[in-house]
Amino acid sequence: MNSRQRVLAAIAHREPDGIPVDLGATPSSGISAIAYDNLLRSLSLKDRRNWVYDVVQQVAQPSAEVLDYFRIDTVDLGRTFNTQDRDWYDYTLLNGSTAQQPVWFRPRKQADGSFLAYTGEEAIAVMPATAISYDQIVFPFQDGYPAHYGSNLDQAMGRIHWAALAHSPWDHAAEPDFWDKLRANALHLRATSDRAIVLSAGCNLFEWGTFLRRLDNFLMDLKRAPAQVARFLDALMERHLSSLEKICRAVGDVVDIIRLGDDLGMSTGPMMSPETYRQLFKPRHTLLCQYIQSHSSMHTFLHSCGSIYKLIPDLIEAGFEILNPVQTNVRDMQPDRLKREFGADVTFWGAGADTRSILNMGTPAQVKDNVRANIEILSPGGGFVFNTIHNILPDVPAHNILAMFEAVDEYR
Numbered sequence: 001m002n003s004r005q006r007v008l009a010a011i012a013h014r015e016p017d018g019i020p021v022d023l024g025a026t027p028s029s030g031i032s033a034i035a036y037d038n039l040l041r042s043l044s045l046k047d048r049r050n051w052v053y054d055v056v057q058q059v060a061q062p063s064a065e066v067l068d069y070f071r072i073d074t075v076d077l078g079r080t081f082n083t084q085d086r087d088w089y090d091y092t093l094l095n096g097s098t099a100q101q102p103v104w105f106r107p108r109k110q111a112d113g114s115f116l117a118y119t120g121e122e123a124i125a126v127m128p129a130t131a132i133s134y135d136q137i138v139f140p141f142q143d144g145y146p147a148h149y150g151s152n153l154d155q156a157m158g159r160i161h162w163a164a165l166a167h168s169p170w171d172h173a174a175e176p177d178f179w180d181k182l183r184a185n186a187l188h189l190r191a192t193s194d195r196a197i198v199l200s201a202g203c204n205l206f207e208w209g210t211f212l213r214r215l216d217n218f219l220m221d222l223k224r225a226p227a228q229v230a231r232f233l234d235a236l237m238e239r240h241l242s243s244l245e246k247i248c249r250a251v252g253d254v255v256d257i258i259r260l261g262d263d264l265g266m267s268t269g270p271m272m273s274p275e276t277y278r279q280l281f282k283p284r285h286t287l288l289c290q291y292i293q294s295h296s297s298m299h300t301f302l303h304s305c306g307s308i309y310k311l312i313p314d315l316i317e318a319g320f321e322i323l324n325p326v327q328t329n330v331r332d333m334q335p336d337r338l339k340r341e342f343g344a345d346v347t348f349w350g351a352g353a354d355t356r357s358i359l360n361m362g363t364p365a366q367v368k369d370n371v372r373a374n375i376e377i378l379s380p381g382g383g384f385v386f387n388t389i390h391n392i393l394p395d396v397p398a399h400n401i402l403a404m405f406e407a408v409d410e411y412r
Contacts, residue, residue, distance in 0.1 A: 003073035004256065007196035011257075011299050011321060011347045013382040018412035019375060022349065022387040024062040025074035025198040026259050027054045027167055028303045028325055029350065029387045032132060034394035035401070036060035037097045042398040045069065050099035051088055053078065054167040055117075056125070056134045059391055060099070067195075070405050071412065074385075075195040077255060078168035080185035094132060095394070104171060107134075117165060125161035132394050136161050141212040145228050149235035157239075160211045167200075179250045186254040198301070200259040201247055203240040203288055205233055205281055206271065207262055222276050229280055237284055244291050252296025257322065260288065265306020267330045274310050282314050289319025301349065305390065307331045309338070316345050325390040326351035328374070335377045343383050351378060352386040353404050359388060360395045364403035371407035379411065 001009065001017045009016040024030035031039070033052045037060075040048055045065045053061040061079055062072070082088070088100035107115040113129030125134040140156035157163050169185075172178050189197055209218040209232065221229050247258070262281075264271055289300045301322040302315060308323075309332035315323065326348045328335045335351055351374055353359045358370045378384040386408055392401060 002194035004194050004196045007073050007385060008256065008299075010382045010385055013344060013347075015380065015382045019379055019408060020073040020196075020385045021071065021408055021412075022074040022198075022385055023067065023070060023072045024060075025072075025076045025196075025257075026200050026301075026303065026324070027057060027059055028261070028305075028390055030054075030059045031062065031392040031401075032394045033058045033060045033099045034093050034095050034097075034132065035392045035396050035398075036062070037093060037095065037099065038398040039066075039401055042402065043069065049085075049088075050093075050097075051082075052099050052101050053082065055101055055105045055165050056161055056167075057391065058093075058127075058133050071409075073195055074198055074257075075189065075193055077182070077186055077189060077197050077199045077251070078170075080189055081168040081172050081181075094130070102168075102171065105165060117161060119159060119164040122159065124159055124164055134161055134165070136211065139212065139214040142214050142217065145213075145232055149232075153235050153239070156212055157208070162202075162211065169199075170202075179246055183250045183254070186251040190254050196256040197254065198257045198259060199247070199251065199255045199298075200261075201243065203244065203260045204262050205236060205240075205284055206264060208236055209233075219271065222272055222280065226276075226280060233280060233284055237287065240288060241291060244288065245295070248292065248295040248298075252292075252298055255296075255298050257301050258292055258296075258298040259301040259303060259324075260320075261303040263303075263305045264311055265304060265308040265327070265330070267307060269307045269309075269331060270311050271306075274314060277311055277314055282318050285315070285318040285320070293319060307333055309333055312338075312342050312346070316342065320346065322347045322349050322385075324349040325387070327389050329354050329356045329389060335374055339378050339383075343378070343381065347383045347385060348378055349385040350387045350389055351384075352408070353388045355389045355391075355393060355396065359400050359404065360393065360397075362400065364399055367400045367403040368407040371404055372410070375408070375411050 006016040006020040010020050022029050047063040047065045051061045093099050107117045115127045116123040117125040124138045127134045146152045299321045302320040303324045307330040328351045
């Protein structure tokens, strides 16, 4: 099998010839810029550039050389944009090393060492002096929902850092030839790589409520004002379905996996009751999945952090084929339980290494034991793509990343 066949076999719940592995095909399955810098220092590779393509999370884009070195089976379509050195400029990471950010991103350093990110002259996000990512500071609907949507919603969404500071390819979405270029790049990537192609498309529902209203307000809205929430979600759905129409037309026959996002879990359980999910979000998630599946050959991937065990049956019914990051270090998300109850119906993309307490603080031997145990549980019969539980964070030492891949290689 080649890489693409390996990933697609796993999604089809056929056991591939080896464990398919992802690194950096999505902004929730990659590696932070500092951890990547440390990794590069431990490898004898020629390409030493550290391109930070997701500026909000400060996540690096692994080079083609790194993907080859670790025999990665997936690739992000977004990496086909911003491909020249002139698209980037040097800046200094918190550990003092040099990395590169896109030329369009120009945060302003403050007297206290923090950085403010702007859209126009409005500060929309801050990275404190000792932090490793940007935090949202603008909540356009904090004081209430608008009487009418339309341009009001578009303008409000444009003030949120996840949209205003979007990672590639969406940082080029306003260009007049964007959709033609997206298709041309996808076709070229398909012709030159045997990896499974992934496109991250967002289409968040719950999270957009938290971005615009603020988390505390939106959680109360779910109980106190469900009709208002439904009207807001319907306005979002118009935009999401319009985006999906363009995506499916441009690359729906080329891209293998489309990633949607909605963080629905906490460490102790879902952000909402299953009943609330079924009332407000499941019907709309179902429409998104149905549109993708009826207008493309792409597989549906949902990124949803936290303990979502109680929602998984509904997520499967809604049409999601893949779940990520499969946070097995929180309540109810034990890997054997997930595999036993849902392994025949959904693919687990993640759960391969515990980034909270083992990959960052364990010994290489402990990392290998953790990886082996997870693979032994999750890989039989397919339905598993190896990745860490979310991104590899700055506190993960390079020798543990190498130990993780050494353990994975035992199953390839």
